[in-house]
Amino acid sequence: MKPKPFDYVRAETLDEALDALARHGADARILAGGQSQVAMLNFRLIETEVLIDITRIEALDYIRIENGALEIGAATRQSDLKDWPGLAEKVPMLHAALPFIGHVQTRNRGTVCGSIAHSDPSSELPLCLAVLEGEVVLRSKRAERTLKAADFQLEMLTTARAPDEMITAVRFPLGDASAGHAFDEMNRRRGDFAIVSLAAVARQDSVRLGVGGVAGTPKVRNWSELRTGDIDEALNAFAWELGGHDDIHGTARYRRELVRRLGRQVIEEARSCRR
């Protein structure tokens, strides 16, 4: 299991990376943490002419608060975010979700933005981005633009990123202090890709639930008023809308079952930690 040949570019600054992208466009791929991408290259599931390594661009390795959002640069490792002292308070959802991502050994290398760029339907970070209505900052030599999660995530493994663009940062809105957050997922082995992952934000009168692993991208539902007695019905409708698919780890029906059952649990948990 060895990758096909490719040219390697180690960008030391963002401009260098953007130059290389402008030159190679769709023939190039960005290499960040590589925890999914290198495995796929090894399997020869993906191939590329050029690999642009951005892990050494120091300017992209940051976590900061700006304009009411937590902004995370493209070279920032998942472990660094997980260990960032203010996380539980600033974005409690990320604090809840990060331990579910792979293992410490993959978080040590895997980046936050890389996971969002990869857009695996079962991944935790794209789900957090969707449910928190975060943003993705895309840069090319031409311009910079910012996309809302819903506009960025198109299909499984497919995003709105143009071939000459790269993600330079993602932004998660700071949690509103009164809201409750909960995250859970079901997998057959801890640390594996989720069969279904769920993230709930409960506010005084509304509930927002995001579900990963069932459709091609994370799907989010908002209920302005959801009485306890109506939760089952609401989740059932949502589950059926998501549909689901069969794979060797679970059937479509099982996925819907998890949406109904774990959905209720995360909503209740989120409500219980409202302040």
Place this chain on the structure above:
Amino acid sequence: MPQIGRNERVRVSLTLDGKKVSGLAEPRMLLSDFLRQQLSAGAVHVGCEHGVCGACTIRVDGRAVRSCLMFAVQAQGCDIETAAGLAGEDGELDALQKAFRKNHALQCGYCTPGILMSVTSFLDSNPDAGEDELKDMLGGHLCRCTGYVGIMRAVLEYAAARRA
């Protein structure tokens, strides 16, 4: 900005277990292969090449990572540690290795070097880690022989000794 063509073999220099070494690699060469084949790092084992088994785990600049998910060229200038660096020059096992031996934490030994690297890296940054956290860390490794019982015992014993 370093650029390396697909057919170019470039010299990659790094620190391996405290010694400055170098070898030739083309861009696509996996770090695991580079360490084993070019630098004779026999303590890097390869069990899956897709990041799941943990056998290839090494420390890169202190952090435990999968060497099968990195390219050799990415390790230029890095400080790489493998399990071979644990024992003393005279072959004397270090405390973690001794704990592994005492608790029969290995059988075939194929998973062992990777686990040792995860343990030292994790405890360096989480010296007070409790049983649950240690278990989470070990969750990133597959062992087909031991059923993990001896491994957990050895790691707990070692962690306690380090704290003492």
Place this chain on the structure above:
Amino acid sequence: MLSASARFTDDMPLRAGTLHAAVLRSPHAHAEIVSIDTTAAEAREGVVAVLTGADVKDVTTPFLIVVKEPMDQWCLAVDRVRFTGEAVAVVVAQDRYIAEDAVDDIAVVYKPLPAVISPLDAAKDGAPLVHEAVGRNVVSVREFTYGDPDRAFAEADHHVDLTIDYPRNSQTPLEGYVVVADYNRQDGVYDILSNFQGPFTVHPVMARALCVPGSRLRMRTAPFSGGGFGVKQAIFPYVVMCAVAARKVGRPVKWVEDRLEHLTAAIAAPNRVVRVEAAATKDGRVTALRYDQLDDYGAYLRPPMPGPLYRQHGVMTGPYDIPNMAITNRLVMTNKTPSGMVRGFGGPQSFYALERVMHRVAEVAGLDRLEVIRKNLVPADAFPYRACGGALLDSGNYQKAVDIAVGKGKLAALMKRRDAARKEGRLYGIGMAAVSDPAQSNMGYLSTIQTAEERKKSGHKGGNISFATVNMEPLGAISVTADSIPQGQGHATVLAQIVADQLGVPPDRITVNTEHDTHKDPWSIATGNYSCRFSSATAVACHKAAVEIRAKLARIAAQRLNVKAADIDFADGMVFARNNPGNALKLHRVAGVAHWQPGELPEGMEPGMRATGVWAPPELEPPNDQDQINTSLTYGFVFDFCGVEIDRDTGQVRIDKYVTMHDSGTILNPLLKDGQTYGAFAWGVGCALMEEFVYGPKGEFLSGTFADYLPPTIHEVPEPELYHLETPTTLTPLGAKGGAEGNVMSTPVCLANAVCDALGLENINLPMTPAKISALIHGEEPARPDTSTDKAGAGADRSRALTGQGSHTVPAAPEQVWAALIDADRLAAVIPGCHELELVGENEYRALVTLGVGPVSGRFKARVKLSDMKPPDAVTLSGDLAGPLGASSGSGRVRLTGVAGGTRVDYDYEVEITGRVAAIGGRMLDGAAGVVINQFFRRLTKRIHGADKTGDAGQLPFWRRLARKLGFGG
């Protein structure tokens, strides 16, 4: 090993000029190989040779097999592939990277054939044949009767009947296969370094395939192996493959199996369908068993298959005293990876059936389960006990073992815990299992597959020979070599200990070398590491050798110390008169006499200080005329019980408590023995809950990664409570039995019994995945709230092809849409990633397409056919794709309906995807198929919508621009 200087096969030094191999494998479960074009691969820089079936056919013969049927297997497929992952060609190149590039260059044209996957289907009349020349898939049937089972069933109060479908799994060692082959033209010797673990019954098989006498096939092993579990027996086709390649290129060839190859194509324990029946009295005494076993060996019968079907034969009654038994053994071939040796070797399958049926007997008779087990166990005063199938249960006290486990393991408290949990509405169950743990196989067990008549003709086979050598050098250094080929069980430690005990030196003074070299070390067909043969075989041979050395030393010392040899003792490196320890000599001096002063040795003693112990226990007799066979030398006993809780929401099984009791005779080294138990238990948990090689209906392999085939991590494996009883066997001087396989057999069924107890189920099959449990406990699904007819996503399970349906509205009249579908040019523009499309027949096209989802995409050759055309209402599109990522075939029906604003296009499709992408990407396959099909319709919509506006040749694929230049096409 800990000092990281361990040398595994892949670490061993290579001769200069060694080349590296990569294997091209079949994406189809069953296909004819129409052609193989290796030109591009051979032309690639760095490639030295490409070998295919034609090359191996020239220089090898097919592997010998146990059953006399025409089922030829070569190391590379010849004319036909019979399982997904079968080796089709091998590239030999400068390095592995280049070799893999060249594998992708090889163009194979396959003609897919119907495949048969389920053993039950394969056994039916009219099923597709895996080996046409045989004329059927069930290649061996044997019926056995012991006692009078019919009468026992007729007289029984209870008749319990279960059908078990035991899945395919393997302990998948962390290190894969490694072979380094060299061929020495001068002396005609193939020199192989590999992590082959035996049994060496396979050595003559390889030598014969290579058309050389055994002495010209030198097999060597490295000091360490990264786990074996039986699995490394099945490396042998690759040994032959690399040997042939090395001979062809005239240089050493190294091949390292990768994980995808291992999971896809190495080996699996045979899956088995068993109908098991028990006859029981009112009070729970089981009087007869009836087994109908259909064991699935996949595409080829590789020696020593069908071992798993017969290895337990003598002990199919387990630890119980059951006098009557009927067995039907059927051996079936299917289009799956060949089965082979995996730890437990038929035991997990056999004991799953037996212990499930014992559980059911108790339920049906309304009795306590423990009571039923106790009542049927062989009584303590009955040993040695001859089981009706022929096993000689050498020793034991099963009742006592159960009592200890129940007492110390606190079964009563566990019962209370279950009651309390149930009161709270939780799903909690208790399971039990009792099994025999056989060790050291009788090499004649497999001849039970022949009738007594046939055996007479071919000669009676039996026995199990082992060797170990102890050597003392002139200055007293002691070394040991042995034939056990350890895979990490710590054999060296035990051997050192055995010799140390005899010679009175500390174990660390003894050097043990367990590398093996058939050119230098003694070996037998039994040599190797399997069937727990170490403690009762190799260890005994070593003990015999050590005893011989001790006796020799004692005689030399006696002469010099003027005492009788019987009065000599050994301790602390000294040899001395027992009654007068001051009258002593240094051990190394005594040994030195045999080297330096041969003239002074006692009468008749040979010089030198080396002894080889040979051990061949007489109890391993060939099967008798009644087909009774003592399948193993010793039989340990394992009794387990456990408590499990099932999460009502997720269906996840959590092991709350697990108790396991072992009687493995004398324990040679407690730490090592417990290590084996923990390891076996972990794999048992994996088999029970997680591990399975999954195939799609057409034989597409779906578990090619460690994220799909799931070995448990530390989170899933609790620490079991261990208890021991030591009833030494009288059959070996050390009193030890095997002990490394017990929980592999007891744990899966113990957990299954607990889950059945928790859920009130009559039966369940493994693995007990959350999705499977959910389907059992969650009843009917809450209805879909709206009444829409859209059925998308209502999928049931993965036992079918990928299907889907959908609907798009296209803003054009049905006739226009129709025209776009049937017109070659327009179709080319609609098919995603189409580079070339050529008409090859009426409504039949050949195309070159790049397909995929996001970054995952590949080039495929496609064939598309339109049929069943009802212009402008409906058409069926069918076809297939093939490329390095895999192959696919499928069909879809498209229906066009005129609606306000255009045409509604409804479609449903069914596709099968096989090969690499299915093995790796299973998690996203269903979704990805939907995405690609959606791309098609999106393009169709866009194309028709904007048909008249697109005239920009720059946007058109190259071939269309060309066609335009040439004056035809749009």
